[in-house]
Amino acid sequence: MSRSFRRLATAALFILPGLILFSAFILVPMAYSFRISFYDWNIVRPERSTWVGLANYAHALRDPIFRRAVLNTLTYAAVTVPGQILIGLIVAVLLNQDIRGQAFFRVVYYLPVITSWVIVSLLFEYMFVGQSGLVNYVLKDVLHLIPRNILWLADPILAFVPIHLLGIWKGVGWTAIVTLAGLQAIPEHLHEAASVDGAGPFARFRHITFPLLRPTLVFLFIVLTIGGLNAYISFLLITNGGDPLDLTHSILTLMYEATFTRLDFGYGSAISYLLTFFVFVVSIFQIRLLRQRVEA
Amino acid sequence: MGITGQRRLRRGVTYLLLLAGVGAVAVPFWYMVVTSLKPQSYIFEMPPRLWPHSATLHNYAAALDTDMFGLYFLNSLFVAVCSTGLTILVSSLLAYAFARLQFPGRNALFYVFLLGMMVPPVMLIIPQFIVAKILGLFNSLLGLIVVYVTMNLSMQTFLLRGFFEGIPRDLEEAALMDGASRWTIFRRIILPLSGPGLAVVTIFTFLYSWDEFPWANVAIKEAAHRTLPIAIALFQSQHLTEWGQVFAASIVALIPVVIVFVIFQRHFIRGIATTGIKG
Numbered sequence: 001m002s003r004s005f006r007r008l009a010t011a012a013l014f015i016l017p018g019l020i021l022f023s024a025f026i027l028v029p030m031a032y033s034f035r036i037s038f039y040d041w042n043i044v045r046p047e048r049s050t051w052v053g054l055a056n057y058a059h060a061l062r063d064p065i066f067r068r069a070v071l072n073t074l075t076y077a078a079v080t081v082p083g084q085i086l087i088g089l090i091v092a093v094l095l096n097q098d099i100r101g102q103a104f105f106r107v108v109y110y111l112p113v114i115t116s117w118v119i120v121s122l123l124f125e126y127m128f129v130g131q132s133g134l135v136n137y138v139l140k141d142v143l144h145l146i147p148r149n150i151l152w153l154a155d156p157i158l159a160f161v162p163i164h165l166l167g168i169w170k171g172v173g174w175t176a177i178v179t180l181a182g183l184q185a186i187p188e189h190l191h192e193a194a195s196v197d198g199a200g201p202f203a204r205f206r207h208i209t210f211p212l213l214r215p216t217l218v219f220l221f222i223v224l225t226i227g228g229l230n231a232y233i234s235f236l237l238i239t240n241g242g243d244p245l246d247l248t249h250s251i252l253t254l255m256y257e258a259t260f261t262r263l264d265f266g267y268g269s270a271i272s273y274l275l276t277f278f279v280f281v282v283s284i285f286q287i288r289l290l291r292q293r294v295e296a
Numbered sequence: 297m298g299i300t301g302q303r304r305l306r307r308g309v310t311y312l313l314l315l316a317g318v319g320a321v322a323v324p325f326w327y328m329v330v331t332s333l334k335p336q337s338y339i340f341e342m343p344p345r346l347w348p349h350s351a352t353l354h355n356y357a358a359a360l361d362t363d364m365f366g367l368y369f370l371n372s373l374f375v376a377v378c379s380t381g382l383t384i385l386v387s388s389l390l391a392y393a394f395a396r397l398q399f400p401g402r403n404a405l406f407y408v409f410l411l412g413m414m415v416p417p418v419m420l421i422i423p424q425f426i427v428a429k430i431l432g433l434f435n436s437l438l439g440l441i442v443v444y445v446t447m448n449l450s451m452q453t454f455l456l457r458g459f460f461e462g463i464p465r466d467l468e469e470a471a472l473m474d475g476a477s478r479w480t481i482f483r484r485i486i487l488p489l490s491g492p493g494l495a496v497v498t499i500f501t502f503l504y505s506w507d508e509f510p511w512a513n514v515a516i517k518e519a520a521h522r523t524l525p526i527a528i529a530l531f532q533s534q535h536l537t538e539w540g541q542v543f544a545a546s547i548v549a550l551i552p553v554v555i556v557f558v559i560f561q562r563h564f565i566r567g568i569a570t571t572g573i574k575g
Contacts (some may be wrong), residue, residue: 007398010478014393015405018386018449024431025446026412029423036422043426091317094310107561108318111325114557116507118525119546122532123328126539132340134327141343169320177565230416233509237529252418259422260514272419283414 037269049266056270065242066271069249072235075160076250077228080167085220087168088175093205095176096183110173117233120170125238128152128162156247159239166234171227175220182216183209226282229275232256251275332356332543339539355544365545367520368527372506372549375437375523379444379505384497387449388490391456392482396468406457412450418510425514439515440523444505452497459493460486495563502556506549524549 037056039049060066095105112120127134130151139145152158186209194204232252235241239248241257249257251271259268326346331339333351359365393399394406424443425434433439463486471481487494509525516522522530528549532542557564 008400011393011397011399014389014397014478014482015399018390018409018453019405021386021442021446022409022412022449024427025424025443026415026420027408029420029427030415032426033419033423090313094314097307097310099307099310099314103561105314105318106565107558108321110557110564111554112321114503114507114553115550116509116525116553118507118509118529119328119550120324122528122542122546123324126331126543127324127327132342132344134344137342137344169324173321226416230418232418237532240533252416255418256421256510265422269422272416272422276416276419279416280414 033269034273036265037273039266041265041269043263043265052266056266057274059267060270060274065246065249066251066254068247069251069254072160072248073229073231073250076164076167076231077225079164080171081221081224081228083164083168084171084175084224085179085217087172088179088220089217091172091176092179092183093209095180106177109176112170113173115170117170118237120166121234121237124162124166124169124234125153128238130154153238154244156244159243159248163231163234163238166238167228167231171224175224178220179213179216182213186212222282222285226279229279229282328543328546331539332541332547334540336538336540339537355540356548359541359545359548363527363531363541363545364519365524365527365548368522368524369548371437371521372523372525373552375440375444376502376505378441379448380498380501382441382445383448383452383501384494386445387452387497388456388487388494389482390449390453391460392478392486394453394457395460397478409450409453412447413454417447421510421514424511428515433515435516435518435521437521440505440508440512443511443515444501444508447511448501448504452501456490456493456497459490463489492563492566495560496566499556499560499564503553506553 036049038051038053040052040055042049091109095102099105128136130136130149130153133149133152135152136146136149140147140149150158152161190208190212191204194208199207230252231250235248235250235253236256239253241253242249246254252275255268255271255275258264258271323346327344330346330348332355333348333353334341335350335352335354338345338348338350390409394402428434428439428443433442467485468481471485476484507525508523509529512523512526513529516526524545528542528545531538531545535541
C-alpha cells in the first residue's frame with residue numbers, strides 16, 4: 001500500500017462525516033429544489049409532476065402578492081439595516097470610553113440578540129395590541145400624542161412599525177459589539193496626534209475614526225442586508241403570515257405559505273430561488289470581505 | 297468651564313445615553329416578566345401595569361404542567377446538546393483536514409463548503425423536508441439534529457480552520473516523527489490547544505439549536521416532539537389571549553440562554569469581535 005493512498009485514506013476519514021451531511025442536507029436539497037421549481041410539483045406522487053419550464057418564475061414575477069412581498073422585504077432591509085448600524089455605532093462610540101460597568105452594558109445590550117425571534121416577536125405583538133397594548137397606552141393616555149387607540153396589527157402599513165422596530169431593537173447589540181471591536185483596533189496615537197494638532201472630536205471622528213472603520217461598516221452592511229432579505233419569523237408571527245389580505249408578507253412568509261399551506265411546492269421553490277439569487281449576489285461581496293478579514 | 301468640567305459633562309451625557317439604551321432594552325423584558333406573573337383576569341387591564349399587584353406563579357405551573365412545556369424543555373435541551381456535540385466533532389475534523397492534510401481537490405472542496413454560508417437557510421426547507429421524509433427523519437428529534445449540525449458546518453469549519461492554522465506546526469511535526477497518527481495528533485495536540493475556538497463554536501451552535509424555529513416548525517408535527525420555540529408560537533396561536541402563560545413559557549425558555557451567555561460572556565464577545573459571526 002503506497003504512502004499517497006494512506007494519506008488519502010486518512011484525509012477521507014476526517015472529511016467524510018461532514019461531506020456526507022453536507023451533501024445530504026445542503027447540496028442534494030439545493031439541486032432538488034432547483035428541479036422542483038420547473039415543475040407543477042406533485043408532492044404525493046412526484047413522478048406525476050408536470051414540467052412547466054419557467055412558468056413558476058413568470059408567475060412569481062407577475063404575482064402582485066409576490067411583488068408586494070418583495071417591496072415589504074426591501075423596505076424592511078432599507079429601514080432596519082441603516083437603523084442597526086447607526087444606533088450600533090453610537091452605542092459603540094459610547095462604550096469605547098473609560099467608563100464603569102462595561103461588562104454590564106455589553107450583557108444588557110446583547111440580551112435581545114440571544115433571545116429567540118419567536119419570543120421577542122410575540123412580545124412586540126403583545127405590546128402593540130390595539131385595545132390594551134402598552135404602546136397605545138403610552139401614546140394616548142400618558143403622552144396624549146394620539147386621540148384614540150391605533151390598531152397597529154390590523155393595518156397593512158402600520159403593522160410594519162412593530163416589525164421594523166423589533167428588527168432594529170434585536171440587532172443593535174450585535175452591530176455595537178462588532179463596531180466596538182473595529183473602534184478598538186484603531187491605534188490610540190492617531191487620535192492623540194490629531195488632538196495635538198487641534199482637531200476637535202467631530203473632526204477626529206470624520207477624518208480618523210470613520211475612514212478606518214469603513215471596512216467594518218461595509219461588512220455589517222452586507223451581513224445585515226442578507227439577514228434582512230431573509231426576514232421571516234417576525235413577519236410570520238406579528239402579521240399572522242401576511243394579514244391583512246396578504247399585504248404584509250415577506251418573501252419567505254409567502255414562500256412558506258405557497259409551499260406548506262397551498263402545497264404548491266413548485267411555486268414555493270421558484271420563490272426561494274429568486275431570493276437566493278439576490279442573496280448570492282450580496283454574498284459574493286461578503287466572502288471577499290471575510291477573506292480580507294482573515295488575511296489582515 | 298474648564299477641561300475637567302467639560303470632561304465631567306461628557307461623561308455624564310455618556311452614562312445618561314447608555315442608561316437610556318438599557319431602559320429601551322429592559323422595559324420590554326420587564327413587561328414580559330410582569331405579564332407572566334399576572335393572573336389571566338389582569339392580562340388586559342387598563343391601564344397596563346408595570347408592577348403586578350397580585351403576583352402569582354400560576355402561569356408557570358400551568359405551562360409546565362398541563363401544557364407539557366416541561367417536556368418541550370427537555371426536547372430542546374436534548375436537541376441543542378446533541379447538535380452542539382456533533383457540530384464540534386464533525387466541523388473540527390473537517391477544519392483539521394482543511395488546515396493540515398494534503399489531498400487532491402482540497403481548495404475546491406473548501407469552497408464548496410463555503411457555499412453553505414451563502415445559502416439562505418429557509419430556502420432549503422422545502423427540499424430538506426422531502427429528504428427528511430425519504431430518510432424517515434420527519435417528525436423526529438434526530439431530523440432536527442442532523443439539519444442543525446449541517447446548517448452550522450460551514451461557518452464553524454471556517455472558524456476552526458482559521459484557529460487550527462494558528463497553532464504552531466512544530467509540535468505536530470515532532471509527534472509525526474515519533475510515529476503518531478494524524479488521529480492521535482488531532483485528539484492529543486490540536487483539540488486541547490483549541491479551547492477558546494471550541495468555546496465559540498459551542499456557544500453559537502447551542503444558541504442556534506435552542507432558538508431555531510423555521511425548520512422545527514416544518515419538520516415536527518407530533519406534539520410530543522416539539523421544541524420550545526415551536527411550542528411557544530403554537531400555544532400563542534391557539535390561546536390568543538393567554539399571554540401570561542405564553543410569557544411564562546418564554547421566560548423558562550430564556551433562562552438557559554441567559555445562563556450560557558453570562559458564563560461565557562468573555563468568549564462570546566471575543567468570538568463575535570474576531571470572527572464577525574452573527575449570533
